[in-house]
Amino acid sequence: MAEATAVSEPSGASDPFERYRQVMFGISYRMLGTVVDAEDVVQETWLRWQRVDRDAVADPRGYLVRAVTRTAIDQMRRSRARREEYVGPWLPEPLLVSSDVAMEASLLGESLSMAVLVMMETLSPLERAVFVLHEVFGFSFPEVAEAVDRTETAVRQLGSRARRHVRLRNRRFEPDRRQAREITERFLAACLDGDVEALMAVLAPDVTMWADGNGHAETPRVPLHGATAIAEYFASTAGRYPAGLVVHMHKQYDGAPAAVLTTPADVFAVVTADVDMADGLPRITAVGAVRNPEKLGRVPAGAGGALSG
Secondary structure, three states: OOOOOOOOOOOOOOOHHHHOHHHHHHHHHHHHOOHHHHHHHHHHHHHHHHHOOHHHOOOHHHHHHHHHHHHHHHHHHHHHHHHHOOOOOOOOOOOEOOOOOOOOHHHHOOOOOHHHHHHHHHOOHHHHHHHHHHHHOOOOHHHHHHHHOOOHHHHHHHHHHHHHHHOOOOOOOOOOHHHHHHHHHHHHHHHHHOOHHHHHHHEEEEEEEEEEOOOOOOOOOOOEEOHHHHHHHHHHHOOOOOOOOEEEEEEEOOOOEEEEEEOOOOEEEEEEEEEEEEOOEEEEEEEEEEOOHHHOOOOOOOOOEEOOO
């Protein structure tokens, strides 16, 4: 992953809270992974901002980043018990640019791969806060130390430990958005058809798939590793999809493609894929499929480009 660039200061709003609202949402969403929790944290920060003596706040940006980070840490600690009861892999709630919570990529920070998002779930609340602020948003270690109320030395240790757990790797070569969308479309078509040969042509040998259903849907309850295992899984599910299933291609907040699978009644799933280049050819290195209906309520059912009916 390229080194994160510190988030620039937005302009246009006179109230500092409104000026940095999207940055605060980006931090809390990266910390918590759900829109509702992120919005709750921003709202709680707003209430605190209403009570503070503005004349005593020399650095509104620093104050708000500290407030939203610490509130998100508290919320993450409270939500840990729910996560322990979750059935199968846990993935962040899909956030698409056509939704009512769409954010500019620059305000959500550095784009993260599916594998990194999953591995971030292993971090403690403090480790995750340090990782999000420094690695994703590019805040300096002194700024992060102030935000989490720790010494700079402690923050550097937390950041080092978080990086070891997450195992960031440099992408060999990132394909352009057109290539990423094309290979995602090919992957989805092969999944629906159960075409093993076509799946093996688009999947990297070491690909991993996580399916988030929380027991509400028939999905693998452990990650599937390797192109063969994933191809065999989709071969076994071919012909078992609901009638009238349509695939709509959308964009995520960072511009990467996302597929929204819908039935006439509701949203069936959201599928995203990490695409990397190997030997000059794009290959899918990670797949995330969200089937938990609790995470699909905000996803737009229509629009985008329909692939199949």
